[in-house]
Amino acid sequence: MNLMMMAxxxxxxxxxSPPPPLRLLSPPNLPLFTFPAISLRxxxxxxxxxxxxxxxxxNPPPLLQVNxxxxxxxxxxxxxxxxxxxxxxxxxxxxxxxxxGSGKSTFAKVLVGHPDYEVTGGSVVFKxxxxxxxxxxxxxxxxxxxxxxxxVAIPGVSNDEFLVMxxxxxxxxxxxxxxxxxxxxxxxxxxxxxxxxxxxFLNRNVNEGFxxxxxxxxxxxxxxxxxxDLAILDEIDSGLDVDALRDVANAxxxxxxxxxxxxxxxxxxxxxxxxxxTHVHVMDKGKIARTGDISLVETIEKEGYxxxxxxx
Ligand code: ADP
Ligand code: MG
Numbered sequence: 001m002n003l004m005m006m007a008x009x010x011x012x013x014x015x016x017s018p019p020p021p022l023r024l025l026s027p028p029n030l031p032l033f034t035f036p037a038i039s040l041r042x043x044x045x046x047x048x049x050x051x052x053x054x055x056x057x058x059n060p061p062p063l064l065q066v067n068x069x070x071x072x073x074x075x076x077x078x079x080x081x082x083x084x085x086x087x088x089x090x091x092x093x094x095x096x097x098x099x100x101g102s103g104k105s106t107f108a109k110v111l112v113g114h115p116d117y118e119v120t121g122g123s124v125v126f127k128x129x130x131x132x133x134x135x136x137x138x139x140x141x142x143x144x145x146x147x148x149x150x151x152v153a154i155p156g157v158s159n160d161e162f163l164v165m166x167x168x169x170x171x172x173x174x175x176x177x178x179x180x181x182x183x184x185x186x187x188x189x190x191x192x193x194x195x196x197x198x199x200x201f202l203n204r205n206v207n208e209g210f211x212x213x214x215x216x217x218x219x220x221x222x223x224x225x226x227x228x229d230l231a232i233l234d235e236i237d238s239g240l241d242v243d244a245l246r247d248v249a250n251a252x253x254x255x256x257x258x259x260x261x262x263x264x265x266x267x268x269x270x271x272x273x274x275x276x277x278t279h280v281h282v283m284d285k286g287k288i289a290r291t292g293d294i295s296l297v298e299t300i301e302k303e304g305y306x307x308x309x310x311x312x
Contacts, residue, residue, distance in 0.1 A: 060089075060090055061127075061128055062087050062088065062089050062125075063088050063089055063090050063092075063127060063229060063230055063261050064086070064087070064088040064111075064124070064125070064126050064131075064230055064261070065086075065087050065123075065124070065125040065126075066084055066085060066087070066111075066122070066123075066124050067085055067122050067123045067124075068083045068084070068121060068122035068123070069081055069085075069107075069110065069119065069122035069123070069124060070082060070083055070084075070119070070121035070122050071106065071110045071117045071118060071119045071120060072117065072118055072120050073116060073117060074115070074117060074118050075116070079286070080103050080106045080117070080286050081103055081106060081107060081110060081286045081287075082285065082286035082287050083122065084103075084122070084283075084286070084287055085287075085288060086281065086288055088230065088261050088263065089261070090229075090259050090260070090261060091257075091258040091259065091260070091261060092261050092262075092278045092279060093256070093261070093262045093264065093275055093276065093277045093278050093279075094261070094262065094263045094264065094280075094281060095265075095266060095272050095280045095281065095297075096108075096263060096265045096266075096281050096283060097265075097266065097267065097280065097282050097283070097297070097300060097305075098281075098282050098283030098284055098289075098305065099284070099305045102283040102284050102286070103283055103285070103286040103287075104234070104265045104283050105234055105265065106286075107283065108146055108232045108234050108263070108265060109146075109148075111124065111131065111139075111144065111146070111232065112139055112140075112144060112146045112232070113134070113135065113136035113139050114136070115136075119132055126139070126142060126143075126144065126230070127142060127229065131144075142229075143227075143228050143229030143230065144228060144229070144230050145222075145223055145226065145227075145228035145230070145231045145232065146232040146233075146234065147216075147219035147220070147222075147223065147232070147234060147236055148219075148234055151207055151215040151216070151218065151219055152207065153205070153206060153207035153208045153209075154205065154206040154207065154208070155208050156205060157205060157206050158202070158203060158204065158205055158206070159201055159202050159203070159204055159205070159206050159218065159221075160184075160188060160202035160203065162206050163188060163202075163221070163225050164179070164184045164188070166222070166225070166226060167179070167184070167187070167225055167226065168184075170226065187225075188202060188225065191221065191224040191225045192221065194224050194251070194254050194255070195217070195220050195224050195251035195254070195255075196247055196250065196251060197217055197221055197251075201214075201217075201221065206218070212239035212240075213239060213240050213244040216236050216237075216238075216239070216244075216248060217244070217247070217251070219233075219236065220236070220248055220251045220255070223252075223255060224251070224254075224255050227255075227260075229259070229260050229261065230260065230262075230263065231252075231255070231260070231261075231262050231263070232262075232263045232264075232265075233252070233262065233263070233264045233265065234265045235265055235266060235267070236248060236252075236264070236266075236271070237249075237266055237268055237271040238266075238267070238268075242270075245270060245271060245274075246274065248271075249271050249274035249275055250274070252275060253274070253275065262275070264277065269297050269301060272294060277293075278293075279291060279293070280292050280293060280294060280296040282300065282305065282308050284305070284308075289308070290308050296308070
């Protein structure tokens, strides 16, 4: 389950040890999500109207621009990100690789505003706005989605209730009428088909008793239902068998459009072969140490991570 969504939804939680982002609980019924396509169009029009791009410049601005981002762990003050630089444009698929502990998950969590981390330097612009000024729920609203490495369960809340609440929260935010039960059902069925998942999923409690693979699929279902301009998937492929991996990759492919982008943290080539990243980055010691195309993955497989950062 998506922690950011949990942070903003009025869901009864019976978990014995709720996860840290719950500290961010917003007032109940705060609408959360927006339709990415609409906000994207709005952003584009704004840029053109402001005169910051020429009449003939049809290139949209970068979706995400990260400059020299530094962040530390709040609890112990240890700096983990030592100056991350990254630009993501619309329609791009970025893979982030790197050995364990290099800061990949921290980078992703800092982008979505996880409270365990404090930004100590640098800037992040998302769709022309200063992302670091936004609350986590505003980041969600702006079209950022993250699937966490270890999705958590919400005992007592069924998947369909949860998805309907989250989706209707988005609609309220947009001033659209909430979907009634029948409309919701057909919308969810459409998305289930899109990600090739069984409707049994809807009746089960969010992630409760789900296998690792089912949790990962459920994250993709959430992404399909809610949509995003930039989806960050942290090790969505870990622990999946070959068939589940192919299904998840195909589901992600169906969600991708020329207008949205994907940042995928992974250790494995298999999902990259299925999703064809436009960029491959290697993180090392809290920085992006190397960027290339898919051929970089081959180098990593042959030589391991040790030599990669120093390649020229
Ligand atoms: P990766 O995802 O690349 O494996 P992480 O970003 O999870 O790496 O972690 C980078 C380093 O920061 C690790 O040494 C990890 O132990 C540490 N770290 C990250 N988050 C926390 C936290 N909340 N508390 C303590 N240490 C953390
Ligand atoms: Mg990680």
